[in-house]
Amino acid sequence: MSEALLRLDRVNTFYGPVQVHFDLSLQVGRGRIVSLLGGNASGKSTTMKIILGLLAPRSGTVEFDGARIDGWPTHRVIRAGIGSVPEARRIFPLMSVRENLLMGAYGRADRKAVGEDLERMLTLFPRVAERINQRAGVLSGGEQQMLAMARALMGRPRLILMDEPTMGLSPLFVDRVLELIAEINRQGVTVFMVEQNANLALQIAHEGYVLQTGRIVLQGAAALLRGDPRIREAYLGGAAAA
Amino acid sequence: MSSFIDYTVNGLVVGNIYALLAVGLALIFGVANLINFAHGSVYTFGAYIGWAAVTFLHTPLPVTMLIVFVACAGLGVVIERVGLRPLQGKARIAPLLATIGLSFVLDQLVQLVFSPDPRAVPSDLPDWRLAVGDGSIGAMDILIAAVGLASAALLYVFLRFTKLGFAVRATAQDREAAQQMGVNVDAVNSAVFAIASALGGLSGLLVGMYYNHIDPAMSFQATLKGVVAQVIGGVGNVPGAIVGSLLLGLTESYGIALLGTTYRNLFAFVLLIAFLLWLPNGLFGGRATIQSEPLVGSFIAPSRPIRLPRWAVAALALAAFALPLATSAPYLLQTLTNAWLAAMLALSLTLIAGTAGQISFGHAGLLAIGGYASALLALDLGAPPILSIPAAGLITAGLGALLVFPAFRLRGHYIAIATLAIGEIVSLVILNWEGLTGGAMGLTGIPPLSFLGQDIFSNRAIYWLCLAIVVSLAALQARFLNSHFGRTLRAVREDEIAARSYGIKLDRYKGLAFAFGGFGAGVSGAIAAHLYSYLNNQTFDSQLSLLALTMVILGGMGNVLGAIVGAVALVGLPELFRVAAEYRILIYGVVLLLLIRFRPQGLLGTV
Numbered sequence: 001m002s003e004a005l006l007r008l009d010r011v012n013t014f015y016g017p018v019q020v021h022f023d024l025s026l027q028v029g030r031g032r033i034v035s036l037l038g039g040n041a042s043g044k045s046t047t048m049k050i051i052l053g054l055l056a057p058r059s060g061t062v063e064f065d066g067a068r069i070d071g072w073p074t075h076r077v078i079r080a081g082i083g084s085v086p087e088a089r090r091i092f093p094l095m096s097v098r099e100n101l102l103m104g105a106y107g108r109a110d111r112k113a114v115g116e117d118l119e120r121m122l123t124l125f126p127r128v129a130e131r132i133n134q135r136a137g138v139l140s141g142g143e144q145q146m147l148a149m150a151r152a153l154m155g156r157p158r159l160i161l162m163d164e165p166t167m168g169l170s171p172l173f174v175d176r177v178l179e180l181i182a183e184i185n186r187q188g189v190t191v192f193m194v195e196q197n198a199n200l201a202l203q204i205a206h207e208g209y210v211l212q213t214g215r216i217v218l219q220g221a222a223a224l225l226r227g228d229p230r231i232r233e234a235y236l237g238g239a240a241a242a
Numbered sequence: 243m244s245s246f247i248d249y250t251v252n253g254l255v256v257g258n259i260y261a262l263l264a265v266g267l268a269l270i271f272g273v274a275n276l277i278n279f280a281h282g283s284v285y286t287f288g289a290y291i292g293w294a295a296v297t298f299l300h301t302p303l304p305v306t307m308l309i310v311f312v313a314c315a316g317l318g319v320v321i322e323r324v325g326l327r328p329l330q331g332k333a334r335i336a337p338l339l340a341t342i343g344l345s346f347v348l349d350q351l352v353q354l355v356f357s358p359d360p361r362a363v364p365s366d367l368p369d370w371r372l373a374v375g376d377g378s379i380g381a382m383d384i385l386i387a388a389v390g391l392a393s394a395a396l397l398y399v400f401l402r403f404t405k406l407g408f409a410v411r412a413t414a415q416d417r418e419a420a421q422q423m424g425v426n427v428d429a430v431n432s433a434v435f436a437i438a439s440a441l442g443g444l445s446g447l448l449v450g451m452y453y454n455h456i457d458p459a460m461s462f463q464a465t466l467k468g469v470v471a472q473v474i475g476g477v478g479n480v481p482g483a484i485v486g487s488l489l490l491g492l493t494e495s496y497g498i499a500l501l502g503t504t505y506r507n508l509f510a511f512v513l514l515i516a517f518l519l520w521l522p523n524g525l526f527g528g529r530a531t532i533q534s535e536p537l538v539g540s541f542i543a544p545s546r547p548i549r550l551p552r553w554a555v556a557a558l559a560l561a562a563f564a565l566p567l568a569t570s571a572p573y574l575l576q577t578l579t580n581a582w583l584a585a586m587l588a589l590s591l592t593l594i595a596g597t598a599g600q601i602s603f604g605h606a607g608l609l610a611i612g613g614y615a616s617a618l619l620a621l622d623l624g625a626p627p628i629l630s631i632p633a634a635g636l637i638t639a640g641l642g643a644l645l646v647f648p649a650f651r652l653r654g655h656y657i658a659i660a661t662l663a664i665g666e667i668v669s670l671v672i673l674n675w676e677g678l679t680g681g682a683m684g685l686t687g688i689p690p691l692s693f694l695g696q697d698i699f700s701n702r703a704i705y706w707l708c709l710a711i712v713v714s715l716a717a718l719q720a721r722f723l724n725s726h727f728g729r730t731l732r733a734v735r736e737d738e739i740a741a742r743s744y745g746i747k748l749d750r751y752k753g754l755a756f757a758f759g760g761f762g763a764g765v766s767g768a769i770a771a772h773l774y775s776y777l778n779n780q781t782f783d784s785q786l787s788l789l790a791l792t793m794v795i796l797g798g799m800g801n802v803l804g805a806i807v808g809a810v811a812l813v814g815l816p817e818l819f820r821v822a823a824e825y826r827i828l829i830y831g832v833v834l835l836l837l838i839r840f841r842p843q844g845l846l847g848t849v
């Protein structure tokens with residue numbers, strides 16, 4: 001594994017009295033696609049919240065690009081170069097598609113470059129371009145997913161976090177989203193994605209971690225994980241569905 | 243003022259004033275999901291700052307407006323810091339209660355600094371009027387319309403085209419998503435409070451100039467009008483707030499033309515109730531709606547209540563009964579008698595707001611019903627108090643349950659608003675039903691308490707009577723809580739949907755809670771009527787409702803002993819230590835703020 005861009009070290013997280021992460025450690029190498037796999041309620045989205053600073057770990061550290069970011073407010077984490085495609089997309093439904101994209105560039109001051117990036121996103125995501133002046137709330141689920149990805153990229157992140165980007169999409173859209181993730185990665189953005197569906201995620205990921213009730217139970221190169229029978233045992237959800 | 247045109251102009255002017263308030267409330271609700279009850283206090287603050295600037299510094303109007311704008315923006319930032327930011331992650335009702343505490347504090351500070359006397363805000367506008375048909379438009383009307391229009395236009399440009407405006411809209415639509423775009427949502431909240439408060443302050447200044455009258459008691463009504471306008475336009479909807487305000491202003495103005503000034507507020511609150519019941523999302527519907535959650539239920543901070551052993555409770559009660567044997571100091575006994583009357587109210591509220599989870603911001607309305615019922619039975623029918631008081635309790639139980647019945651299907655912030663409005667409506671009906679209630683003149687010569695034809699004037703006897711009623715009500719309520727009925731009420735509070743799915747008939751349970759609570763509050767109001775021998779529509783005002791809420795939170799929501807402790811602490815102690823009246827409200831506000839921040843479960847814990 002190359003040099004780590006993101007590193008979680010022995011993170012323990014609680015919701016009130018309930019512990020969600022137990023000594024969670026993981027690394028995302030620069031330029032890689034890393035997937036965090038796990039069934040329902042295993043603590044995947046909570047991992048994203050920890051990285052984003054939406055939730056503070058009780059102990060443990062989060063490092064991004066060599067700097068400790070745990071304890072930072074979310075807006076500072078984002079401005080440090082992390083983009084987020086939240087679970088269930090969370091686009092701004094009453095804003096136009098264009099306004100949503102501009103919100104993605106909220107932390108940037110370089111107006112001209114933002115304009116250029118907007119054009120770039122419209123070529124990368126033609127479905128989004130067609131609907132540029134519509135209210136985002138009327139877009140289909142797949143279109144909203146594209147919009148959420150484009151919105152996150154508008155911040156020119158070095159690392160992009162995606163929480164279940166294929167959830168609820170038709171097979172056609174699933175393939176398209178996976179292609180786009182690979183494409184984004186080829187353009188130099190490191191990707192850390194959460195997925196329930198192991199087979200899908202491991203098609204494009206370089207490495208994977210398997211989370212089970214807050215503990216990493218399996219980790220390694222995607223190629224190895226794909227054939228690993230323990231995936232099936234560790235975590236039935238995606239494997240059974242596929 | 244007489245012509246249709248004049249009433250229309252007046253309605254639009256007043257509507258513009260409401261709009262300046264309501265737009266701010268809508269912005270704040272948008273980003274913070276909070277109905278800011280301190281908003282009216284900012285309006286009053288703005289009016290007084292403007293008055294001070296004109297009176298002492300002789301500032302010309304544009305400078306006065308600038309001073310008010312800046313000072314109120316600053317106050318808004320402070321309110322956000324104190325009332326909202328420390329309470330993030332707590333129950334959604336917590337910041338709302340905090341803003342009530344803040345409004346107590348702010349109003350009282352204004353009163354201490356500027357005195358409670360009304361003031362006239364001098365205006366340097368020219369005194370010309372433009373004739374329009376059979377009416378006229380003055381310079382003041384044009385100024386207010388211009389400020390209203392300019393504010394709306396600026397707000398539009400701000401929200402649509404500026405970066406901060408984008409952040410405000412994004413935060414309102416999805417706070418967490420906005421954070422993930424790099425928006426500092428705390429800074430957005432702060433900015434929104436500043437803008438909203440600046441507009442609210444301007445509104446206060448303009449009102450002062452328009453009516454040539456300001457006083458520190460005008461806050462609460464201003465908040466309410468802003469809330470009504472918002473509900474009409476859809477809570478959290480900025481353009482809706484403007485339309486709602488203009489409609490409200492016009493309705494009030496035409497209503498006054500038809501029926502007279504004392505009907506102004508009645509129209510507002512009846513409109514409010516109508517919208518809450520039939521169009522809870524307002525005229526434009528759909529948009530940000532209040533997320534439903536059991537309001538007080540969610541404020542019931544989990545806690546292990548402090549349980550006094552039975553003998554200790556009995557010993558306390560005995561000591562209270564024995565006190566008049568040890569002393570006959572009239573001041574002490576009268577003070578504690580007042581505390582017992584307050585305790586009856588608190589017992590009632592802790593049952594309804596705590597145990598049943600139906601927050602009530604209009605509980606003083608029940609006192610008023612009880613007081614008037616007993617007084618009228620005594621005055622008009624010659625009923626002796628020994629009959630009229632329990633009868634008043636029963637009447638309050640029935641009428642109280644009946645009045646809130648339509649509100650039973652409301653949840654969340656809506657119940658708070660609805661009960662507040664019902665409380666106001668009770669007071670306004672009393673004001674306007676002169677034939678029955680004597681209107682603003684009130685009822686005089688209410689006979690004193692008596693027993694078998696013997697008048698009771700002895701402080702001791704009155705003390706014992708009230709204490710005995712409190713103890714009986716408390717004992718009954720404690721048994722009630724441990725019965726099947728009490729457990730069901732708490733189940734409703736924890737999860738209304740689950741309770742309904744178990745086949746619990748919610749309305750029946752809530753109705754019974756209101757009836758039981760109404761009885762105690764009605765008896766309290768009835769006794770007070772006979773003790774005071776005089777009542778008018780302001781004897782039991784909305785401030786008392788909010789004080790009762792503070793007592794109940796202080797004691798611990800749902801906690802029977804806590805309600806009595808809360809009443810004694812807030813009504814008895816300040817009186818015993820002879821805290822000057824003008825500081826009391828200040829103390830109540832500070833107590834409420836501290837409780838919500840540091841001890842939401844109250845002194846004795848929630849049940």
Ligand SMILES: Nc1ncnc2c1ncn2[C@@H]1O[C@H](COP(=O)(O)OP(=O)(O)OP(=O)(O)O)[C@@H](O)[C@H]1O
Pocket residue numbers: 015020038039040041042043044045046047087196
């Ligand atoms: N705000 C919260 N308060 C309390 N508990 C929570 C909260 N959010 C999540 N949890 C709990 O933490 C655990 C992990 O939740 P998380 O959302 O991280 O799971 P997940 O792996 O993303 O699941 P899914 O596949 O369903 O999205 C779950 O048991 C969940 O119920």
Ligand SMILES: [Mg+2]
Pocket residue numbers: 044045046087163
């Ligand atoms: Mg999840």
